[in-house]
Amino acid sequence: MSDENKDLGDKAEDAFDNAKESAKEFSEDAKESAKDFSEGAKKTANEFSAGAKEAFSGAGGDNKKVLAGILAIFLGGLGVHKFILGYQKEGFILLGVSVAAWILSCVGVGLLFVWIPGVIGLIEGIMYLTKSDEEFYNTYQVGRKPWF
Known part of the structure; x- marks a missing residue:
């Protein structure tokens, strides 16, 4: 074994x-x-x-115009189009108003303010897309006009 x-x-x-x-x-x-x-x-x-x-x-005048215009129409309430154009302060203002309105909508007061940033974005998006490339570039990128 x-x-x-x-x-x-x-x-x-x-x-x-x-x-x-x-x-x-x-x-x-x-x-x-x-x-x-x-x-x-x-x-x-x-x-x-x-x-x-x-x-x-290559995101110069025309590309930023179209990108900023579309983002303003669809995500304008969040201020994304402002960040694309380099307006950080204005972007944070829109974002802050949107967040505050959504938080306050739980109480009911915010329901009055939820639609305001979206309307601002919609108006700015239409304005961006209806301007000529040169006019957009001179107004928003060279002239640094932050609102409307």
């Missing part, structure tokens, strides 16, 4: 050594695959970043 136990012990040790070697090879393969994936992800991110920079670097 002792020889049988010895043979089983030797077989178990061999199986353990084989499993250990297989695990080591698997971990090395996994590390290599992770490294390849990481390099591919970095390359893709760099390409995307370069493409985004190229796309947004």
Whole structure:
């Protein structure tokens, strides 16, 4: 019996050594695959970043006009169009009035004020889109006219 136990012990040790070697090879393969994936992800991110920079670097007069006009019509109550044009103070004013109105609408008082920022955004969006490119650029980007 002792020889049988010895043979089983030797077989178990061999199986353990084989499993250990297989695990080591698997971990090395996994590390290599992770490294390849990481390099591919970095390359893709760099390409995307370069493409985004190229796309947004040309956001001059006409592109900002259309973008600001559409955002003013759809998200005007949040002041997003003001942030696009570089008017941080005015953007925070619209955002603050909207948030305060929504909070106060729970009490009922805010229901009177919820629609005001949206109407301002709608009016400004229509004004942005109806101006010529040159007039928009001179008025809102060069002249820095913040409201209407």
